[in-house]
Amino acid sequence: MRMQLPARLALPLLVLPGFVLSGAPCAMAQAPAPSPAQPGMAATPAAAGRIREVASITAVDPTTLKPGAILVSDHRDNPSTPENGLTPYLDWVRTKPAEAAALSPFPGYKEPDYTTTVNGVAKPRHETLKVYVAEGRFVVARPPEAIDLAALARLGFVQAMDPAIKHKALDPADVTPTKDPAAAFARRPDRPWCEPGTVCIESRYDLEGKLPLGVKLANKLEESGAKKIAEFVTFQSELRTLAPDRAAGLGALTKVDTTVTGGLEQTIFWVNQILRFGKFLAVFQPMPGDPTKTVVTTYMALAIKGDVLDRKAEYARVPVLRNLLPAQVLMGNSSFNTGTSISAGLPTYARNRIAAFADALAKR
Numbered sequence: 001m002r003m004q005l006p007a008r009l010a011l012p013l014l015v016l017p018g019f020v021l022s023g024a025p026c027a028m029a030q031a032p033a034p035s036p037a038q039p040g041m042a043a044t045p046a047a048a049g050r051i052r053e054v055a056s057i058t059a060v061d062p063t064t065l066k067p068g069a070i071l072v073s074d075h076r077d078n079p080s081t082p083e084n085g086l087t088p089y090l091d092w093v094r095t096k097p098a099e100a101a102a103l104s105p106f107p108g109y110k111e112p113d114y115t116t117t118v119n120g121v122a123k124p125r126h127e128t129l130k131v132y133v134a135e136g137r138f139v140v141a142r143p144p145e146a147i148d149l150a151a152l153a154r155l156g157f158v159q160a161m162d163p164a165i166k167h168k169a170l171d172p173a174d175v176t177p178t179k180d181p182a183a184a185f186a187r188r189p190d191r192p193w194c195e196p197g198t199v200c201i202e203s204r205y206d207l208e209g210k211l212p213l214g215v216k217l218a219n220k221l222e223e224s225g226a227k228k229i230a231e232f233v234t235f236q237s238e239l240r241t242l243a244p245d246r247a248a249g250l251g252a253l254t255k256v257d258t259t260v261t262g263g264l265e266q267t268i269f270w271v272n273q274i275l276r277f278g279k280f281l282a283v284f285q286p287m288p289g290d291p292t293k294t295v296v297t298t299y300m301a302l303a304i305k306g307d308v309l310d311r312k313a314e315y316a317r318v319p320v321l322r323n324l325l326p327a328q329v330l331m332g333n334s335s336f337n338t339g340t341s342i343s344a345g346l347p348t349y350a351r352n353r354i355a356a357f358a359d360a361l362a363k364r
Contacts (some may be wrong), residue, residue, distance in 0.1 A: 036250055047271065050352055057137045058255040063288055067141045070353055070358055074134040079347070081329050083309060089129040098253045103133065103301040105188070105277045112185040112276065128306035129276055132286045132331075132346055136298040136354035140361050142285050144261035144294045147361065149241045152264050153199055158239060162354050170194070170202040170236060178272045186269055186277075193269055199239040201266075206232045235271040237278075239264075248284045254297040258286045261294075276303045298357060300350045 017265060049072050054060055057071045059106070065071070065329045076085035089111055093100040112127045127245070140147065151157065159167050172194035177186035194200035216231075242250075242263030251260045261284050267358070268278035285295035 050355065053069065056124065057135050057297070059138075062137065062139070062256055063290070065137070066138045067139050067293075067362070069138065070355055071137040072354060074132065074347060074348070074350065076331075079331070082331060083130070085331060085347075086130040086132055086304070086309070087096040088132055088306070089303060092131050093267075094134075099133065100249060101301075102253050102281060103299055104280045105267055105279070106190065108189070109277075110310075114182065114185050127276070128358060129303045130306055130309060132302045132304070132352070134300045134347070134350035136300075136351075136353075138293040138296055138358045139287065140296055140358075142294060143292050146285055147284060147294060148364065149262050149264055149284070150252075151363075151364065153239050153241045154240075155199055155201060157360065158199075158201060158266070159352060160360060164208065165203055165205050167201050168204045172200050174202075175200065178237060183270065189271075193236075194238050196242065201237045201239060202232050202234065203237065204232050233272060235268050235275075235278075237266050237268040239266045241265075244293070247283065250281075251285070252287065254283050254295075256285045256287050256288065256295050256297065258295075260285050274305060278302045280353070296358070296361065298354050302346060 028196045037268060050068060051072050052069060053073050054073050055075070057073050057263075060071055074085050078084045087095075088283075090113060090300075094103075111129050114125055115122050116125045121300070154168055172192065175193045177183040178192060242265055244260060244262055247260045247263040249260075250263060254260075264280075264282040266280045270341075271278070279299070281299045281301075283297045285297050
């Protein structure tokens with residue numbers, strides 16, 4: 001009798017834009033079940049020894065920061081708990097309105113409502129989201145006017161952040177929310193994605209480590225004709241600079257008492273599975289009391305579909321997946337997490353991305 005494993009259970013894939021995160025694969029049934037690894041912060045050489053974990057970056061006086069040091073907080077008070085650090089979207093909007101306004105895809109963003117068809121019957125669906133946010137802060141030993149934001153808002157700059165993720169220019173006419181009526185909920189109400197003056201990017205991440213083997217196994221277990229799981233993840237994003245007038249309100253978020261001189265924003269507005277949106281935001285301000293230095297505050301946000309995280313019972317019923325709960329993989333608490341990039345888990349990847357960004361600025 002052939003074993004059937006539904007695709008939605010076979011492989012928890014979690015993707016983070018420009019930044020991406022992939023989950024762990026299912027293991028062969030005869031292999032010993034892995035136990036969750038202790039949560040760690042595996043760092044690239046760019047991040048090793050430089051990251052200082054803090055409860056809140058805004059509670060640390062920026063004038064005490066030395067060039068090269070990086071503050072990071074994702075507000076996880078118990079990292080070993082699978083969903084610690086994930087906040088329901090509506091709670092996020094209510095309790096942190098300034099952060100939600102800055103890191104949501106567009107003003108007034110709401111959890112998606114759309115129609116899905118099951119067995120030929122169209123049904124309305126409301127989708128709940130949970131959000132992970134990592135904050136970073138570092139100092140650049142140059143004044144803000146010496147930092148060329150336009151040079152950062154280029155495809156080549158994004159390509160240098162993580163060589164495992166491949167990026168290419170995307171024709172705005174091919175933006176999925178614009179072309180596909182089923183993705184209409186992801187359209188901006190105020191303007192099209194990738195308007196002139198922005199960089200439109202399509203990205204691809206080929207699964208690493210044991211992940212391709214897991215995909216192949218999952219696809220073999222599927223019935224003939226069922227949709228296959230890809231061995232790669234694609235996502236679309238918009239990269240743009242924020243002029244001082246657009247970025248001025250971000251000072252309320254950073255709580256640095258100097259004028260915001262500009263910002264850089266990459267918004268992931270479409271992912272082919274699991275996620276709904278993501279954003280990387282960097283805010284630039286003169287150092288209080290020393291305008292020859294720049295305080296850079298960064299944010300990485302990822303919104304995950306709530307039903308993905310609610311599959312604990314379903315995964316528990318499939319022996320090969322009992323140690324691969326999506327929340328464990330997402331937060332880097334699975335023994336299947338590996339490396340220092342996207343497959344390491346969101347906390348590790350976020351820290352390494354912030355460190356890579358800090359290094360790139362220091363060299364310019």
